[in-house]
Amino acid sequence: METKRFRARVNPDLCVGSTMCILEMPDAFRMRADGHAEFVGDALDPDTVRDVAELCPVSAIELINED
Amino acid sequence: MGKINDDLLDPEIVQNPSPYYKVLREEHPCYWNERWRGWVLSRYEDVYGALHSTDMLADRITPFFRHRLSAEEQRRFALTYEVLHSFVVFLDPPRHTHLRRIFSRAFTPKAVSTMRGVVEGYVQEFFANWDGRDVVDLNKDFAYPFPANVIASIIGAPREDVHRFHGWADGLTNLLLAGVGEDQRMDRAQDALVEFKAYLKGLYDERLKQPRDDMMSWLMEVEQNDPTLTEDDVLHSCILLLNAGHETTQDLICNTLTTLLELPDQMDLLRENPQHMKTGIEEGLRFNGPLKGTMRIAGKDMEIAGSRVREGDRLLLLMGAANRDPAKFENPEQFDVTRNPNPHLSFSHGLHFCLGAPLARMEMEIAFNELLRRFPKMHLLSEVKWDPRILGRSIEAPINIALQ
Ligand code: HEM
Ligand code: HEM
Ligand code: SF4
Numbered sequence: 001m002e003t004k005r006f007r008a009r010v011n012p013d014l015c016v017g018s019t020m021c022i023l024e025m026p027d028a029f030r031m032r033a034d035g036h037a038e039f040v041g042d043a044l045d046p047d048t049v050r051d052v053a054e055l056c057p058v059s060a061i062e063l064i065n066e067d
Numbered sequence: 068m069g070k071i072n073d074d075l076l077d078p079e080i081v082q083n084p085s086p087y088y089k090v091l092r093e094e095h096p097c098y099w100n101e102r103w104r105g106w107v108l109s110r111y112e113d114v115y116g117a118l119h120s121t122d123m124l125a126d127r128i129t130p131f132f133r134h135r136l137s138a139e140e141q142r143r144f145a146l147t148y149e150v151l152h153s154f155v156v157f158l159d160p161p162r163h164t165h166l167r168r169i170f171s172r173a174f175t176p177k178a179v180s181t182m183r184g185v186v187e188g189y190v191q192e193f194f195a196n197w198d199g200r201d202v203v204d205l206n207k208d209f210a211y212p213f214p215a216n217v218i219a220s221i222i223g224a225p226r227e228d229v230h231r232f233h234g235w236a237d238g239l240t241n242l243l244l245a246g247v248g249e250d251q252r253m254d255r256a257q258d259a260l261v262e263f264k265a266y267l268k269g270l271y272d273e274r275l276k277q278p279r280d281d282m283m284s285w286l287m288e289v290e291q292n293d294p295t296l297t298e299d300d301v302l303h304s305c306i307l308l309l310n311a312g313h314e315t316t317q318d319l320i321c322n323t324l325t326t327l328l329e330l331p332d333q334m335d336l337l338r339e340n341p342q343h344m345k346t347g348i349e350e351g352l353r354f355n356g357p358l359k360g361t362m363r364i365a366g367k368d369m370e371i372a373g374s375r376v377r378e379g380d381r382l383l384l385l386m387g388a389a390n391r392d393p394a395k396f397e398n399p400e401q402f403d404v405t406r407n408p409n410p411h412l413s414f415s416h417g418l419h420f421c422l423g424a425p426l427a428r429m430e431m432e433i434a435f436n437e438l439l440r441r442f443p444k445m446h447l448l449s450e451v452k453w454d455p456r457i458l459g460r461s462i463e464a465p466i467n468i469a470l471q
Contacts, residue, residue, distance in 0.1 A: 013408040017119055018420045020171055023164065035119040035417065054177050057424060 005043035007064045008053065012036040014060035021061060024052050071095055073102035076455045084359065085400060088388035096372035103457070105362075105381035106374065109388035111395040111412075113372055117384050119417040121160075123363040127381065128157045130364055140253075147257045150264070153303040156311070156419060163418065169289055169296075170304070170422055173282060179425040185220050186430055189213055190437050197441075197470060202448065204465040205321055209434075214316035215309075217430060222305050223281025224270060235263040236310050260306070267302045282308075312423050315357040316430055318461045323351030323431070324438070325462060328447045330402055337404050338439045347404035348431045349411065354402050356413030359387035359460045386412040387460065442470050 008028070010021070015036040021029040028041030029052075037060075046063060053061035071090065072080065080087045091098055091109040098107045108114050117123050128151045132141055141148070151157060155166050172178065193209050203209070212229070215236075219229045238259030270283055278284040283305060290296040327334045327347075337347050365380045376382070390411045391399040414421035421427070438445070448467040453460065 013410070016414070016420045017417045018171075019418060020168075023168060035115065054175055055171065057171065057175065057420060057422070059176050 004046065004065065006046045006049050007043050008039040008041075008049050009062045009064050010037045010039055011060045011062060014058050015056075016058055016060075018057050020055045020057065021052050024055055028052075071098060071100075073100050075100070075103060075457050078455070081453050081455045084387060085391060088385065088391060091385070092388060092392055097374040097376070099374070100383070103383065105383055106371070106376055107383045107385060108371065109385045109392075110372065111389040111392035114384045114386060114389035114412060115416060117363060117371075117382060118412065118415055118419070122366045122369060123382070124159050124366045125163070125363060125419055126152070126157050126159050127362050127364055128152050130379070130381070144253055144257055147253065147260055149299075150260055150303050150306065153300060154307045155304075155422070156307065160418070165295065166300070166304075167418070167422070169293070173285060174422050174425060176425045179429055182217075182221055182426065183429065183433070186217055186433050189216050189220075190434050194437055194441055201471055202467055202469050205324060205468050206317070206462075206464040206466050210317045210320040210466075213320070213434065214430060215313050217426075218309055218312035221282050221426075222308060223274075223279055223283045228266070231266070232263075232309055232313075235259045235266075236313055239263075239306075239310055240314060263306055264302055267305050271298065271302060308423075311421075312426065314459075314461075315423075316427050318357035318459065319351060319427065319431060320434065321462050321466055322355035322357065322460060323348065323435070324468075325447060325451050325466060326351060326355055326402060328445065328468070329451070333402055333404050334439075338443065341436060341439070343404050344432055344436055345428075346407045346409065348428065348435065349409040350402060350404050350406050351431075352413040353390045353396075353406070353409055353411035355460055356386060356390065356411065357460055358413065358458055359456075360385045360458050361415060362458075383457075386415070444471055445469070 010029070012034075017031065017035040017037065019031065019037070021037050022031060025041065028039060028044070029037050030040045032038050049061070049063050053059070053063065071094075072087070074080070088109055091107060096108065096110045096113055098109075099105075100107050108117055128148065132144070132148045136144065155163055155170065158166065190213070193213055197203055197208065211233075215232060216226065216229055219226070219232060224232070238256050267283075271287065274284050274287055278287070283301070286301045286304060290298065290301050327337065337343055360383050363382050363384060365376050365378055365382060367378045369376050390396070390413065393399050395410070396406075414424045414427075446469050448469050449465060451466075452463045454463050
């Protein structure tokens, strides 16, 4: 069975810089100078991305299919 | 440059802060207010920067107790200090990070969606009591009891006891509003805290024997598995949630509904297009959010908008002024229920971004959809008079509304 890999994207219009995603996955997210987080990690399995997306207080993390 | 009024409670400023905010933003973006004894920030860029800065400390409790109280008072009010100093809202990393990570799991948008039924139940019940009445007091008949009931249910306090929270919460709020150690107020606040904590300890002990499906039981389970957490952390966190989740939501309901009732075009637009409800509520937050400002302590010497701020200085960050900054918002003095995006700062930003925002947003959406649907003829009978507060933006009761 093929397992798809996903990336995350932070919507800067929604992100409030709570840092929750960075605390959860310090290798995958980073704070930009403008106070918004960004995804800098490698592709992930969808459950991992969904778990961290759920912790975001403003649902700013979107799941993006690698393909 | 004209002289700036240092009296943040000047009736003219309280009734309509906008012109004052404009002068601050344009002429004194980082202003030393001698009467308040701190710096006042008002531009979006500066307030946003301060909320996101790791050099700004949220612990304004320790300096308050150390520098503004005598040694005798410090001893007398040790319990108040201990409770306040354990609240996430007044903590800095690393302790803030630790507590916040625990709490945030209880208030994610998904966790909050499981509370929808509780919220809908209360909304239906309150508005069923409005049916057939000619006039209601928005505050007493809905905005005050509704969020208190919701947060009490979530924590797990029996509904019969909710009225007792009001007195305790008011004691604490008076302390917070007084802002300074007026002895009697501090005594009353401490008495309220002692009673409140003893009451919660009763709920705690019941749950030791028999855990339930509520937030207190959940926090107790976390406590049992985390050696850095104590019984006090659980009890104090419940006190914080009960307070934080109550008056702010009450004010947002009153401020947003009165604004809409004063702008019939916007009200009609929203009633005819309920799909704008989400953006409408955000605009309510931007326009007259429940907190005009919040406070930080400078963690080191720094320069802000040309002024030299020293380590230990306190700062008032005026989210209310930032929310009307034309550098960030088009036509900022216009209330527009369709405004999108709307990056207002009314829930704060950065590390201390309001933990309860998903709950507050859900409470507002459910309540306003129902209000507008059930009572299409609502109109205001009272004049809107704002309460003189430095930080809060709150309307004096009663707020009489005709339903017919
Ligand atoms: C419309 C309603 C509300 C508004 C406008 C509001 C506003 C705020 C603001 C401005 C802060 C940050 C203060 C600062 O940065 O110094 C904050 C923090 C907080 N709020 Fe709210 N709040 C609301 C409702 C709620 C509700 C319903 C709850 C709980 C159920 C809640 C719980 C908290 C907590 C626990 C914090 C501290 C978070 C931290 O420091 O990490 N709030 N709120
Ligand atoms: C049980 C709940 C609370 C109590 C007893 C409490 C008490 C206090 C006290 C004693 C102060 C210090 C006053 C001073 O510096 O002169 C203060 C300040 C403040 N609190 Fe709270 N607080 C509570 C909850 C909250 C929450 C949840 C928020 C945010 C939503 C909040 C926002 C603030 C702000 C913005 C200030 C700055 C006040 C100032 O400028 O003097 N508080 N509070
Ligand atoms: S958790 Fe959400 S709001 Fe917080 S920094 Fe990450 S993307 Fe931004």
